[in-house]
Amino acid sequence: MRPTDLFRISCIQVLRQYRKNIGVALTIILGTAGLIVVLTMGRSIEESICTDLELIGNATRITILFKQLPTTRYPVDKREFKQETIDGLKTIPGIDQVGVIAVRNGYVKVMYQNNISSFQMIAVDDLFWKVHNSSAQSGVLFDQEDLKQHSAVCVLGQRTAQELFGDLDVAGQFISVNNSIFQIVGVLDSISMSDKDRHIFLPITTAQDRISSVSPVNKIYIRCHSWDDVEHVIASIPVVVNSFQPNDEIEIFLPEEILARVKAIALGVKIFVQLALLATLLLGGIGIWNIMMMSVRSRTREIGLKKAIGAEDHDIFFQFLTESLVLSISATLMGFFLGWGGVTITASIIQNVPPKDLFWLSVVIGFSFSLILGIVAGLAPAIKASRMEVVNALRYE
Amino acid sequence: MSKQQRENTLIDLKGMTKSYTVNGQLFSVLPKINMTVSKSEMVAIMGPSGSGKSTLLFILGLFLSPTEGEYLFDGKNILTLNRGQQAQFRRERIGFVLQSADMFQHSTVYENVEYPLIYARSRPSERPERIHQVLQQVNLTNRMHHSSNKLSGGEKQRVAIARAMVNHPAVILADEPTGQLDADNSQQIMEYFRSISSTTDTAMVIVTHDPNVAEKCDTVLQICNGQLL
Numbered sequence A: 001m002r003p004t005d006l007f008r009i010s011c012i013q014v015l016r017q018y019r020k021n022i023g024v025a026l027t028i029i030l031g032t033a034g035l036i037v038v039l040t041m042g043r044s045i046e047e048s049i050c051t052d053l054e055l056i057g058n059a060t061r062i063t064i065l066f067k068q069l070p071t072t073r074y075p076v077d078k079r080e081f082k083q084e085t086i087d088g089l090k091t092i093p094g095i096d097q098v099g100v101i102a103v104r105n106g107y108v109k110v111m112y113q114n115n116i117s118s119f120q121m122i123a124v125d126d127l128f129w130k131v132h133n134s135s136a137q138s139g140v141l142f143d144q145e146d147l148k149q150h151s152a153v154c155v156l157g158q159r160t161a162q163e164l165f166g167d168l169d170v171a172g173q174f175i176s177v178n179n180s181i182f183q184i185v186g187v188l189d190s191i192s193m194s195d196k197d198r199h200i201f202l203p204i205t206t207a208q209d210r211i212s213s214v215s216p217v218n219k220i221y222i223r224c225h226s227w228d229d230v231e232h233v234i235a236s237i238p239v240v241v242n243s244f245q246p247n248d249e250i251e252i253f254l255p256e257e258i259l260a261r262v263k264a265i266a267l268g269v270k271i272f273v274q275l276a277l278l279a280t281l282l283l284g285g286i287g288i289w290n291i292m293m294m295s296v297r298s299r300t301r302e303i304g305l306k307k308a309i310g311a312e313d314h315d316i317f318f319q320f321l322t323e324s325l326v327l328s329i330s331a332t333l334m335g336f337f338l339g340w341g342g343v344t345i346t347a348s349i350i351q352n353v354p355p356k357d358l359f360w361l362s363v364v365i366g367f368s369f370s371l372i373l374g375i376v377a378g379l380a381p382a383i384k385a386s387r388m389e390v391v392n393a394l395r396y397e
Numbered sequence B: 001m002s003k004q005q006r007e008n009t010l011i012d013l014k015g016m017t018k019s020y021t022v023n024g025q026l027f028s029v030l031p032k033i034n035m036t037v038s039k040s041e042m043v044a045i046m047g048p049s050g051s052g053k054s055t056l057l058f059i060l061g062l063f064l065s066p067t068e069g070e071y072l073f074d075g076k077n078i079l080t081l082n083r084g085q086q087a088q089f090r091r092e093r094i095g096f097v098l099q100s101a102d103m104f105q106h107s108t109v110y111e112n113v114e115y116p117l118i119y120a121r122s123r124p125s126e127r128p129e130r131i132h133q134v135l136q137q138v139n140l141t142n143r144m145h146h147s148s149n150k151l152s153g154g155e156k157q158r159v160a161i162a163r164a165m166v167n168h169p170a171v172i173l174a175d176e177p178t179g180q181l182d183a184d185n186s187q188q189i190m191e192y193f194r195s196i197s198s199t200t201d202t203a204m205v206i207v208t209h210d211p212n213v214a215e216k217c218d219t220v221l222q223i224c225n226g227q228l229l
Ligand SMILES: Nc1ncnc2c1ncn2[C@@H]1O[C@H](COP(=O)(O)OP(=O)(O)O)[C@@H](O)[C@H]1O
Pocket: B020, B021, B022, B029, B047, B048, B049, B050, B051, B052, B053, B054, B055, B056
């Protein structure tokens, strides 16, 4: 049998018997598409899920502050983290951002036109936003330049803006805070710091100039690069602090439970997806094997007839094997297209560029897999069919 | 046997025996059959059901190996062929027609007739003409691209005949080719056999119950209790 004939006939037969093959084909198409989406976008999805989970739980955010003294009110607590300490912390491997914060006990008086209210104020640096994954609901958040320039700007929490203006779109307006004029640059989103939505945020430099009784930096937030970094960062903190100032008064907070929970969820999702994929591909393989096995039985007379008109054992063998391969490979090709669609959609949902090299890698993996699938599933039936004796096949009803 | 007779002999069976072991008991279906078929001869084999007609035909087509005996085809001993050579022999030397006129599923008339050419590795460019030729001989060129499963019994049998002769065999072996056809269709099929035999010099061995069919052949062999009469 010429290879061209073999290939042509196998394609025609698989196509004409699509009713019989459609179930298996669909399984393989979906399995391949799933494989490609997960292999290509898995890392991005995982990062995206982790970011989302962190946004809610802040699982990799470590807080360092001073232990409470029994007499914090009087006199004012003057303990502070030195700039060297903060710079030292930034050098710990696995740390993304170090944000600082200074607080003022009590409220500030905020006035807009005739509207006067009291709000909690915190003085923060620009990295504070990054540590908390914060973004502006409207306008912008003040930045490094504002800190350097000691700009008279502020950011409002959502409820603060609502109560003063009855509106969230208030960037550009001027308010007075404890009789100093500040310009509003933006309003904070509500997810990242829901406990601080009735606050007013000032640049720490400006606040220390203009607002009385603002403490020095007394709280540090650290954002670790990933969950895996949290443990060794925690271990390093007291050591680093100790080389610049005494560390016996500090306290370190970490949302341990949340971190554990988030890790478990992510692991669960990962395992589930991979098991589902494996099951799908396995089902596809068993499906082909079953179809080919059944067709050896139902095509016994056809095999006998072919041998009677001169087909050799290897003609029958390759016919069955090729049909199995044509089925699995064509389904895999369709799976590639579906998979590419899935990758594009997923990428647009999590706002990411689909990594091309990963896509092609997954195509290669998917293709090898379907080749193996087609051969393994088709081999036993092909051998069985090719060994059949003509008489038995012709006498078979 | 004269020299001319010997040169004209296509099939020569001597002392052909076939026995089966059923439940440990040996029982013979064909005890020591002798039989010759000349080139372009039409031979009918008749006999009651179970008398071993199909068995004999399967042995002739090398589908079944005999327990004992000699089988010369065109003067050559072909019982010593290996599996691959047997397939080649079937491709090149014989055509086979079954009672049920089995068609290949999901295939057209044309594709059915193409299969033997495919297994014979014939050149694709030569196929259409050859297929057209044999279909013309059974008067089916107008159904060439129809699905073979939608044909009537008589038409299917004609396709089977075209398929059997497409590789220019020396002999066509037919196992009750008219067994499932009515009298008119049987008649027609026999006429096709006859015309093919005379135009192409192909020998025919036709197993049948039907005396009307046997009547159309040159030689009628009766098989009874395994004996040829
Ligand atoms: N594989 C086999 N094992 C045992 N007996 C068989 C086998 N094949 C055929 N026979 C027996 O051989 C006899 C002849 O069968 P067959 O050649 O089909 O007869 P016919 O075609 O004349 O009706 C029958 O009795 C049948 O039962």
